[in-house]
Amino acid sequence: MKTFQIFIATSFIVLQSISHTVVAETELPQTTVAQKEVSRELKFTGTVEAVNQGTASSQTSGRVIATLVDVGDLVAKDDVILQLRDNQQRANLQTAEAGVRAAQAQFDSAQKENLRIQEIRKKELVSQSVADNALASRDAAKANLDAAKGRLKDSEEQLEFTRIRAPYSGIVLERHVEVGETVNPGTPLYTGMSLEFLRVLADVPQKDIDAIREYKQARIELKDSAVTIQGDALTFFGYADPQTSTFKVRAALPAGTAGLYPGMYVA
Structure with missing residues (x-):
């Protein structure tokens, strides 16, 4: 199972006892106070989703004479996926x-x-x-x-x-028309999504959101590696869910991240 982790650097006082010999009638212990910075780890569940997902619609009128791809097919950007008369x-x-x-x-x-x-x-x-x-x-x-x-x-x-092309490289999720049907401008034809650019969407409790906004660092742990995400790739939603009192945090993954696919659950 993949892990969505947010690390928070916090400062606190670490007390270290150090023994000293004092030339006096009584040996008194002395303590040196030092400030150190450590990381606190917060783990949240999230869902992987595609950045680019949408439905291609017809921009002209005509009869469908060929559907060139189907559900589950991989397509490259600008591939012809449907032909109208x-x-x-x-x-x-x-x-x-x-x-x-x-x-x-x-x-x-x-x-x-x-x-x-x-x-x-x-x-x-x-x-x-x-x-x-x-x-x-x-x-x-x-x-x-x-x-x-x-x-x-x-x-x-x-x-x-009349030649409908894939707007980006990705996978076909749904085909909305059949050969022989007549379409008009705005008629949905295909729904698909890109696998190149992904992101993780997580719900963060109200008590943790301020610390995460301040330190802005997250990490997605994969099977054999981890992906560290810096602040500029994190998006913080400006409102809480009224039912759960959680805030959504979205982490953009680097292009071509392997091992993650839209719809996967990370926890």
Whole structure:
């Protein structure tokens, strides 16, 4: 069984008796008082939990055509874990690409015409209003091109949304959909958690919390080693449980700590 221990350094007076020979009628004992610092150990139960755990949801509409992982499978970050039908998204992408090509051609033509008119205007062969119109046409074509590029980016994003990827490396806990189901934005697809970053959550009695907050050091004892956790990796909840009068203390474990898994009980 793993042990969650918090060590508290406390100071107290240690009395040491030292015998001295005193030249007098009577030998009187003398005592030297010295202050030493020792550690007091407090043990608490706790539960290991994953820092990153959540549910991946759909960001577009479509029919599920493939579920590529299942409960218990290990996945790497950015692995494709589910595929939606993407016919509509691909069609929208092609339309957007065509729109960008047309807008680019329109802008190139307007830009060329504007440069020509401005050169002629320098020679005062056309009026200022003609030059202004040419510049306005160029600016309008540029705005149209920017809008077309925006629609293209949105279409590319919608197509990418049909490929659901793992947000981080970890393990699949639950699959919420089946092949053939139609999903919409916000539909839950998978629940999973990362095994890379873990933490221990313990309940500390009210009588001990002040000392722990002051000295800020904890240790998780494993089978063959121990992990020491310093103050900056400890989180102290600012309220007590009204039923148990205990405070929660959370200890962040170093990345890749071996021998501990979410859900394990430590005591």
